[in-house]
Amino acid sequence: MEKYFLFSIDLEDVRFWMTDGKKYRERVPAMTERYLKFLAQHRMTCTFFVVGDVAEAYPSLIREIYSAGHEIACHTHRHIPLDQQTPETFRDDLLRNMDGLYKTGVETLNGFRAPIFSLTKKTQWAYEILIEQGFTYSSSVLPATNPLYGWPEFGAAFRRMHDRIWELPITLFPSRFISVPCAGGLYFRTLPLWMTARAFRHHWNQSRPVLSYFHPYDIDTEQEHFMHPGLKDNRFYNWVMYQNRGTMLDKIDTILADGATIIPYRDYISRHLQ
Numbered sequence: 001m002e003k004y005f006l007f008s009i010d011l012e013d014v015r016f017w018m019t020d021g022k023k024y025r026e027r028v029p030a031m032t033e034r035y036l037k038f039l040a041q042h043r044m045t046c047t048f049f050v051v052g053d054v055a056e057a058y059p060s061l062i063r064e065i066y067s068a069g070h071e072i073a074c075h076t077h078r079h080i081p082l083d084q085q086t087p088e089t090f091r092d093d094l095l096r097n098m099d100g101l102y103k104t105g106v107e108t109l110n111g112f113r114a115p116i117f118s119l120t121k122k123t124q125w126a127y128e129i130l131i132e133q134g135f136t137y138s139s140s141v142l143p144a145t146n147p148l149y150g151w152p153e154f155g156a157a158f159r160r161m162h163d164r165i166w167e168l169p170i171t172l173f174p175s176r177f178i179s180v181p182c183a184g185g186l187y188f189r190t191l192p193l194w195m196t197a198r199a200f201r202h203h204w205n206q207s208r209p210v211l212s213y214f215h216p217y218d219i220d221t222e223q224e225h226f227m228h229p230g231l232k233d234n235r236f237y238n239w240v241m242y243q244n245r246g247t248m249l250d251k252i253d254t255i256l257a258d259g260a261t262i263i264p265y266r267d268y269i270s271r272h273l274q
Helices: 028-042 052-057 059-067 087-103 126-132 185-190 193-205 235-241 245-257 265-272
Strands: 004-006 008-011 047-050 071-074 159-161 165-167
Touching (some): 004 265, 028 245, 071 087, 185 235
Parallel strands (some): 008 047
16 A cells, blocks of 8 residues: 655745734744755655745755755745736736746746635636646645635545646545644644544545645744734634644654655656556
8 A cells, every 4th residue: 555645845934924024033944954854864855835935035945955856836926815816917926936936946847836725616717827837737725615715516536627737635634524634734733643643544545645735834943923924813823823833743753654655746646647
């Protein structure tokens, strides 16, 4: 039984979305280095979905990630959800994202992830633009009802959209009572490890990989406390954002000890979908 873990990093700097964000300490490069060291120790490579403003701010960091053999993919330039864009503004934003990554030395861009999984039934016009720009896959759908964005009718299976581009929806807990990502940063950090490990095994037993997303702040125990953008000043949600950051890499170690193999999204697609 193959136990694929499509581990991925959404490489973004939340300070860039705040009016006064630059007054807080720079943390993204240091946390990225921790991820790179962790992955190198396990001799595995993964996918980094990179926001364009991060590529502009830290071009040498992107070159380091790429030269270590990891896949670089797009996460838009300014991290604006798709429902707040038009096809025209999205195309411009995506081209800027791509251009910034190519300037760092990245040669090929195959993948895309929409900010906050905002690719839904209403914003599926984005697929035509992704196809137009030569993308072969997207991992932008949360196939459940969610307070932010979700596309419950999409289902858990990988699908070929417009017969041209794969959509790989994020993996959920196999329960009708808890429809959240089983390997998403906040959920992975805060929910019991036994529950998460059980979800991984369930999907592996069904011959399905587990798709994840993590962020630089998910392992940052020294980040200054501030109200994270996008939470509508909700103090409880903001409190949760800082919980269990120090345990995350240990939890991933436990998953890997169960026989999981981390590979980039592009490699899984080329080996198993094409």
